[in-house]
Amino acid sequence: MSELRQNFATKEWVVIATERARRPEEMVRHRERKQVSSLVATCPFCPGNEKLTPPEILRSPAITDVPWHVRVIPNKFAALSRDVEPTRTVHRSCRSVNGFGVHDVIIETPDHAQVLALMPDSYVEEILHIYKTRYNEISLDPRISHITIFKNHGIDAGTSLEHPHSQMIATPVTSLQVRERFQHALRYFDDFGECMFCQMLEEELQQQVRIITVSEHFVALEPYASPAPFCTHIYPRRHMASFGDVGAVEMTDLAYMLRSMLAKLYHGLADPDFNFTIRSAAAESAGVKYFHWYLSVIPRLTRVAGFELGSGMFINTVLPEAAAEFLRKVDVERLNGTAVAATS
């Protein structure tokens, strides 16, 4: 029978619609991915075309006379601009702030045909390190209120350029959703004297049913009230409100965790379109005891329809416990070996 579940942290309800349920295997959609080469002459993100992008902000390795692995550039079609001062206008019901903000693109690799799921962990670590560096740099600007780090992979996930890249958008306001999630977490802390995410992780580690992988510093799991099939969260095991506070040893572990979760989705679900995003406390709240940052991966296997738009409530047709069991069984190390062998 179907079940309505409430997300403990966000208070959002989801319908786990087991009447329409699909076994995890049924969600595999073998889609035609265009064969692409590693270097595309017309791609602005490919090596040799560096002059086609706006001036570079950062690169890794930092030495300029070796080929780059990762580059950070301003988005050429930025949603927000760093060249204005944020000014708020309130005129009765019309309230606005002009378009101040930061919109970076992180080019993840020189290789046009590469995917994060198949990269060596050390390359993924370089990308995550760049995220952290830019996150902390942008956080220093007092005009910035919130930063969203995200990646779009595939058409259904909203990507427009196929060269592997992620993005960072910093806004002069905090969204209602982010603000309210903070308030829920604060209220829980005031009531119970502990971080609600730490509490939830402790319970999940006891129950085991929604856990996918546990490493020294991180836990990957399917959330109890997961809004979509195979939505996967990665949480740091120690309490930490801001992604900007990840330590060096932890970053190595996070790279392993992220890469292996993406590889499980890649192999298990036939390279699905997906987004990922990092939900972190803003700089001004980096030290708070009540919030806990996490990384959320959302495969885009279903479409948001009228019910979701009209109620704000999602329908998930795969039981999170079944999704976790399915992903636990995907043997990434063996399959990555096969994938590398097949392409070499």
Next chain:
Amino acid sequence: MSELRQNFATKEWVVIATERARRPEEMVRHRERKQVSSLVATCPFCPGNEKLTPPEILRSPAITDVPWHVRVIPNKFAALSRDVEPTRTVHRSCRSVNGFGVHDVIIETPDHAQVLALMPDSYVEEILHIYKTRYNEISLDPRISHITIFKNHGIDAGTSLEHPHSQMIATPVTSLQVRERFQHALRYFDDFGECMFCQMLEEELQQQVRIITVSEHFVALEPYASPAPFCTHIYPRRHMASFGDVGAVEMTDLAYMLRSMLAKLYHGLADPDFNFTIRSAAAESAGVKYFHWYLSVIPRLTRVAGFELGSGMFINTVLPEAAAEFLRKVDVERLNGTAVAATS
């Protein structure tokens, strides 16, 4: 320059990204619609196949010996079931209610190839009347907390069956989003002694720039902080919290308004995929002075990507004022005449 706008009623921020802006005309996507016939032998919603659906709840006209125009049936693959009693379970961080609820399908016409945008107003009125009848019937059940009326048109809007239909899902809980919107409206009422929607409508009618059409009883407009291109709201002009309270004369006018807005989108944007939903106060709050029901039409011209998922903030690439101007100019009466002539 881009601008961040805050929705006065919901407190949600959107980025109106004029740097990436598109002129309204650029959003037209001529998609291949399959030619379909008016009667499809394998369609469970077509006349002659009534026995393939679960037992009918309601039909219009109510007389059984004339052909039906509209039928209401339980969804065969319902997300929620009316055959259980709602029971809440709270076990530490895991909170749930079993899958009690109502999930109706409203078959809008016997004609498999018809679209609401091209129907006579009187047919649309019959459908809206059925919505109201079922809405008020379901509202009588004290186990129901909230009802969502919605329609999915086209693949990108999440539809799975092409025969024109809409749906109604009633849940034993109220979603966080709905609850919070009520609270914002209540707080405004407590501060200013008036309905924030009535106040906003008064301002919009003065400013005119986002108004599409005004009829005797309704206003159609593009919201100031519109989350998506051509998102269109229809509000009753008199204060009314619940859709269930629409009067007979108002219903005739609403049918005209909805049909003509859908026709403007159909002709102006080449039959885009869209959802619509009715946002109404629940039965227990039908008489409140602080909430105002409305119908929201959301054309699905863009995709939700990682930024939206990670921040809860939307990016809209069409200025609402430009969308309103574009839709004002689409001459539905002339074009509907052409469409009818072309198909006759």
